[in-house]
Amino acid sequence: MTDNQQYQTLGQRPPDTGQNKAAAFPHDALTVVPTRYPGRWISVAVCALLLIMLVHSMVMNENFAWPTVGQYLFSPTILAGLWVTLWLTLVIMLLAILLSVAIATLRLSANPLLAHFSSGYIWFFRGTPVLVQLIFWYNLAALYPEAYIGIPHVFTLYQGSMNDLITPYTAAILGLGLNEAAYMAEIIRAGMSSVDNGQQEAARALGMNKGQWLRRVILPQAIPFIIPPTGNQVIGMLKTTSLVSVISLSDLLYSAQSIYSRTFENIPLLIVACIWYLVATTLLSWVQGRIEKYFRKGQGAAA
Structure with a gap:
């Protein structure tokens, strides 16, 4: 006698087992109803309507002067200015990255004097407006009319007028590069701090000095954490270079x-500038995405 027959003999209902459920509700009889998201479609419709209204307004408004935009979009003057912007971004970020590695290393130093010097550098350059720093460097000759670089009675690298040394290009590189180094130093410090301290101790146990474990152990593991915010800083610097217009840099x-x-x-030329800024930032964003994908692939392979 089966279990079900025993329950029927006693006048009781058999327990609701999975087999009984499957018999009572066959799979063919089940209807799968997809989840509906009406709010999602409403938001899509609202966004599409707003986009259509914006495009219609921009196209039909003659004050945008789109023919003038097309006329100056590839103007030699505009393209020369674009080249200066890209060149400044590259040079400033290279200077900032090199300085920031040194500043971040000093910030993590066991020597309190070096650590406080690094902290003071970051405190000063992050605490004052970058536009003020830029104008200050441009007018440095008001404080030091004559410039001397070298060791007295040993060798001289440069001696002459400060105005000849601090050109608009020099002021832009110093003003923006030193400021950016303070922000990049905190990014690199955070990336270096993400590496477990045990690896530093293991590197020292293998006989590596500080420079070796920094190059071979710490930085290779910190780079995947450093690259995303560094890419954001590069894109931000591309737009920040527009501040150099106040010191008459083309x-x-x-x-x-x-x-x-x-x-x-005014408006058509500003639109031309915005178009080229958007093109440059889009390309930089694409490059950043490719670099991040490469390092994520490396992390997956290492795992």
């Missing part, structure tokens, strides 16, 4: 300003 924005100061077509 970057992209200053080139657009030099044209509309003669033609009085």
